[in-house]
Amino acid sequence: MGLSARLARCAAGRPRPLIAAVPGATGVRLAAEAEVRRRGWRPASSPGETGLLLICGEPGAALDEAIETVWWAMPGPRAQVRVDAAAASAEIAEALDRAVIGLADVAAQRVAAGTRPAMGGWSPPARHEEHHMGAPAGLAMADRAADRDGLTLDVLRVPLGPVLADWPAGLQVVMTLQGDVVQGAEVEVVGTGEGVAFWDEPWLAAREGRTVTSGAAARRLAAAHLDSVGRLLGVAGWPSAAARAGRLRDDVLAGRPAARVTASYGAFARRIGRSRLLRWMIRDFGVIDDAVVDRFDLTGPAARHPGDVAARLAGWLAETTAAIAAVDDETALAGDEGPRGPVTRAPSAGLIAALPALLEGAEFSAARLIIASLDPDVDQLVAAAVSPEAPDA
Amino acid sequence: MQAVAFWGLAAVAVAGGIAVFVVGSMARATFALLASFLAAGVELLLIDLHYLGALVILMMIMEMLIMVVFMVMYMMNPAGLMPMVMVHNNRGALAISAGVFVALATGILLTPWPQRRGSPPRDVTFDLGQALMGPKMLVMMVIGVAILATMIASVVLATHRGRYDRHVRFDRAEPEPDLDPARGPRRRCRVTLETFLLLAAALFAVGLYGALSQQSIVMVMMGLELMVNGVLIAGGGFWYYVAPGTADGQVLVLVAITVMALEMAMGFAVVTALFRARDVDVTDDAGDLKG
Amino acid sequence: MREATAVWTVVALPILLAGLAFAAAAFNSVLRAVGAGHPEPARALTDPLREAARSLIVQRRGTLAPDRLLTRIGVISLPVAALLAAVVVPIGTEPVARLRIGVVWFNAMEVAVWGAVWLTGWGVNSAYALIGGYRFIAQGLAYELPHMFALITAALGAGSLDLTKVAAAQDGLWFVVWMPVAFVVYLFSALAMAFWGPLGHPVAGDLAGGAAVELSGPDRLVFLAGRYMLLVVAAAVAVPLFLGGGAGPLLPAWTWSLVKTCAVLAALVWARHRLLVLRMDRFMELSWMVLIPAMLLQALVVAIVVLP
Amino acid sequence: MQPYLAVLILLGSLGIAIAAVYILSRLLAVPGVVGVGPFLSGGLPSEHAVSRFHVRWYAVTMVFLAFDMEMVFMYPWALVVASIGVKAVVEMFLFLGLLMVGVVYAWREGALRWA
Incomplete structure (x- = not known):
């Protein structure tokens, strides 16, 4: 003992x-x-x-x-x-x-x-299934499905999220995987009915008539993008760069003076932007073109920077550079263009709707990169469910 | 000491071979086969064939890992969670393989084997290199061409874009390399040529049983490989106990290793093409591909 | 394997292996703390010990319908393979087993990792782990051939497959000087065989830990310790192959071996924090169409140099 | 000491160390076995994960199987180049050239790409 x-x-x-x-x-x-x-x-x-x-x-x-x-x-x-x-x-x-x-x-x-209840082997909470043929240990065997490769082999239904590192809070994607290729994906939001859209706060506050400076909004936008960049880097398997992004995000949110943040962010963005390895690993998949933008009514960075995952990362970095340059702007905030698009229109809904089509046919790690590169903000949907905004209030 | 090691490893080799056709899980079956190969590899290490022993270990780990990929891919119920039997003509196969073993064993024990000629050179591997670059050059070059042919043929067969995937030609399995481990008496519990050949015969018989009785093509391939494992042991034994002075036995083992890898590559390609065309991997259902 | 083994090597080998494995883990923790901006990164030195302590007291855990036998074999074969690979590595000039075919032996033991990772991923009956296990085989198909060519190139330069002889053959001129391509490819494959850092896709974060996701307690401890031991052995073999073995001024040979091994090991650990994970669906073509031809050219150059 | 004896001693010590880890865990760990499903980030499995796993890189495995046979010949070759001379180099690189033709063919057919 x-x-x-x-x-x-x-x-x-x-x-x-x-x-x-x-x-x-x-x-x-x-x-x-x-x-x-x-x-x-x-x-x-x-x-x-x-x-x-x-x-x-x-x-x-x-x-x-x-x-x-x-x-x-x-x-x-x-x-x-x-x-x-x-x-x-x-x-x-x-x-x-x-x-x-x-x-x-x-x-x-x-x-x-x-x-704790004594459990030999396996017994999930609240799951009662009879033992019958074809279901050893109470769980079914996988079924087969056709594939673009011409081989009819087993498919697995594999949930990703909501309790997962580097993953949007409250999102669940159930992937149908054959081997490690995504054959289909169902997206679900498992969230609460309350809460605030943290990243959209400055713009929402400004709309409600409170005084918000453009600088404060720029800080929030830069932090939101750095949060997304950090997750994307984490999923891409670059934990040290992801940690750096997280530190920068916290510095920006903590109100560090612009000069200091600009210098350290500049070094970070150069390192990320110049990494050929990173670009090689994240290009040519998850492509969003004009057709996708129109179909899912996408707005914000995903629509502003059409293209593959690498294009979206470059877009975030560029927007963050601009936002960090503006953190000392004392003018009153105007407009409603938040980190993911117009804050009144819950742009993350479009991102989530676009996911299944984008994921289909992607390899597993590519699928995770696609999700991370869109980084839908479920907060927006949760907050919208509580207080549905009138579209043109 | 050497005798203890020999018999222990022999037991592992044969038990692994038998386990291949007994266990329900395809993953376990493949790793049982790997255990059999590893034991054979260490047996070769015991008789100073350090290079070939290490090579067998090296190649067989890689090949069995590739094997398991295909086993899991094409076998129903690969984890053996729902036990099922996929054999045909089980008794016949058992009888034939037992008969073959008895015949081989009798031959092995009755044949007057030649006396050992020469002794192992100082550097066995160097000797092998000399042989390969000298008198056995042709072997290497022929194998080079065979490898090239295998690469092209397997890519053509297996890839979806392959040009012939709708017209599968079903000519599986190259003939086994010349195997004549049958001649000669001697006795005692010491490790001798006979004991090596008996082990080889046992592995060969187990493999033969598998090849005859299994329905699934990948399982048939497991049987063939077990037979090749017997050839490896026999080749090593011949080299050590008959003619260690020349590299012939070593070259035989090398050829067996290579043939086995090429057989696997072609076999997998055929299975892939067959599965794509028919959705099955079972020999009985492929009968109509003949002729 | 005719020469007798010096008894001190049998004592030294496990101590060095364990010590360097711990050093690698501690250095990794410190680098991570520096990256996370922790004010006192040196405090992270004990992190591996704390994790080991937790592994010993943590409750056992079993997944649904696992293949325990295969999982256990997979987990345990990592440290076993590392140790068996280490017996041919000279400490200074003395290995535990002076095998004439030491290079092939190392290669064979290192390949056992294929089986270890796949079995660990398969045995637990978990989708994330399964995908991770298969990723290692894909990785093996990409790194193994360049790796073998790198080994052969060094052996060719020395005309021997015995690691002590390979080291001795570099008297005056280290192989790294005139076989730079082989050295770089070897370091790359060293990362791959220990599925470390940029070649850690099989246990990557996008699968929440990949092949190792379900491991906990002693299984996790043995698996991770085995992985660090592999990293150490991979680094240690680079020394006789390319860095002149125990050669060096003033200090005794074993010290030089140790110093060089530490340097290579530090570089390998550092690579994890500098580079991101390579995915084999991108990398395979490069490996076959660039690394293999480059290694062939390197081998050709070396072969021409060693011609009598 | 005999080398094989040294290796056996080392293996035995490692075996003892690993056994000690498992025994210590038995003695010291919080008692009981937690029966858990596979980790699916909060979800429950809907079927067994061990299934016919569809690898996309099977064409690479076949090319690999064939190509790595050159190693069988190359290791002994490395020992004798210096003593045999130009002939050995020419022969081996002819052999390797032949194999590279196969690799290039496989590459042209797209066998090295799958995603």
């Missing part, structure tokens, strides 16, 4: 949190990510490697079920931290401290493990 407790204390000093983001609570996710980074903790990407589930926001029923599934798959010692959408940084820090104490408490963890 003594050794066990010592090891637990040692491990609990630097847990690897798995962050479950909730739509409508982007602000608290950013604060939590910043706090995790400040502590030098390394985020985890699957329940197998984590003991700390960090839930940012109040999930609705559907999302809660997904989070429960992940929680249930986490081996002990484990701890769950729920921070609500209004939590301040200090509250998050305090909750994480409590979790660390809980993780180190071996006795309590053993008790908690004892109360």
Whole structure:
């Protein structure tokens, strides 16, 4: 017991949190990510490697079920931290401290493990299926389907999201995969019915008549793009560059003076922009042309920078450069062109609608890059569901 | 020590070979075959054939990993979650392979094998290189042409854009390289040429059973490979116990390794084309492709 | 394998292997902390130990209808392959086993990683892991041939497949000087065989950890430790192949081996933080149509140089 | 010490170390086995993942199988180039040239591309 407790204390000093983001609570996710980074903790990407589930926001029923599934798959010692959408940084820090104490408490963890239902093998929560022929262990075998390759082999229905690293909060894409090629995709939003569209705040506030400077809006826009760029780089398998983007995002949001941000952002954008390897890995797929723009009524960066994933990344970088140059602009904000398009028209709906067509036929990692390069902001849909904006108010 | 190692590895080799046709999971079957090959590779290491032993390990790991790709791709229920039997003429196959083993074993034990001539050179691999660049040059060049032909033929057959994918020509499996491990008596539990040949005969018989009884083409290929595994062992044994002074035995093993790889490449290409055309990978259903 | 083994190598090898594997993991943690802008990156040095501690106390976990036998074989064969590959690597001038065909032996052991990663991905019956496992085989098809050519080129330069002889043959002029292409290709394949950094697609983040996604507890510990050991061995083999082995002024041979290995290892770890992941559906053609011909030319040049 | 004995000792020690990890985990870990589904980012599986996995790069495997046979000959060749001389170099590179023809053909047919 003594050794066990010592090891637990040692491990609990630097847990690897798995962050479950909730739509409508982007602000608290950013604060939590910043706090995790400040502590030098390394985020985890699957329940197998984590003991700390960090839930940012109040999930609705559907999302809660997904989070429960992940929680249930986490081996002990484990701890769950729920921070609500209004939590301040200090509250998050305090909750994480409590979790660390809980993780180190071996006795309590053993008790908690004892109360978990004893499960041999597999038994998902709330899933009752009879054992019958063709379903060993209560789960069906895969079925076959035709393929462009001319071979009729098995297809798998594989859900991606909502609890996934570098993934838009509240989005779920169920892919039909044959091998690692996407044959079809169904997109669903599993979110709450409340919350705010964090990235669109300045523009929405300006529309409501509050005074917002263009500089503040530019900061928000730059941070939103840097958040997206960071995710895209994370999915592309460049974690150091992704971490850099995350730091820049936090610096921009924290109100660092323009001169300092400009210098460090410039170096970052040059490094990303000049990477031939990156361009080679993300070009020639996920192409959005005028036809796609018209069909799904796309607006914002995706429509402004037509082309492949690389084109969209270049577009984000260019827009961020412009926005960072404008962060000291004291004039009043006019217009409604937010990070993803006109904030009144929930442009992310179009991005989500366009996904299935874009994903079909893509290889798995290409599919993830396509999703990351569009980075739909589910917050917009969640907020819109609460307060449907009149189109031309 | 050497005898213990030999018999232990021999047991692994044969048990692995048998397991191939017993386990339900295609992944397990392939790795059982790999275990059989690895044991054979270490057997070769034991008789100073360091290069060939390491080569067998190297090549067989890669080939079995490629094998498993195709096994999983074309076999129904590849994880063996729903046990099913895909054999035909099981008893006949068992009888034939048992008969072959008995015949081979009798031959092995009754044949007066020649005395050992020469001794292993100081650097066995160097000797092999000398032979390949000298008297055995033709072997290498013929194999070069065969490799080229295999590459072209397999690409043509397997790719979707291939020109012949609707007219599958079903001429599977090159003939086994000349196998005549049958002659000679001697006794004792020591490791001798006979024991090597007996192991080879056992592997050959297990492989033969598989080749005769399995319905699925990829499983038939597993059987053929097990037979080639026997050839590897026999070739190594001949080299060490009969004529270590010349590189002939080594070249035989090299040829067997190569033939096996080419057979696999062609076999997979054929299976792919067949599956594309017919949606099956079963020999019984491919009968109408004859003639 | 006729010469006797020096007893000290049998003691030194596991110590060096474990020590360097830990050093690589710690260095990786520090680099990550620097990248994340942590004010005290040195505190990340102990991160690998903390993760190992967690692996030991964490509850066991089993997926639905897994093939436990195959998963276990896959996980354990990583460190086993690394150790077996390491026995032919000279520490200074003394390997544990002076095999005449040491280069082929190293190659054969390194190929075992194909099986290890695929089995780990297959055995757990999980879609993400499955895709990750298959990614490694695709990667193997791309890196293995250039890798073999790089090995052969160095062996050709020395006229021997024995790593100690290859090192000894570089008296005065290291192979890296006149076989630069082979050296670069070797480093690339070293990353690939340890599925590290730019060649870490099989365990990449877009699959939430790929082939290793379901592993936890001791399985995860053994898998990751084995992977670091492979990285160490891959770095260590570069030293006798291209960097003159234990040759160097003043210090004893084993020190030079160690110093050079550390340098190569640091470069490999650093590459993870400098480069992004290569996808084989993009890279395959380049590998076959550029790397292989380049290696053939390199081998031709070396062959002409060594002609009597 | 005999080399094979040294290798066996090392293998044995590694085996003990790995066994120790598993035994320590048994002794120290929080008790119980968590039965979990495969991680599907919060979703549940709708079928077993182990299935007929459709690889797209099967044409590459066949070319690879054939091409890597040149290694069988190249390793021994590397030893004898210096002693045999020009003949060995010419022969081997003729052989390799033949194989490269096959690779170029496969490339032209698009066998090295799949996505």
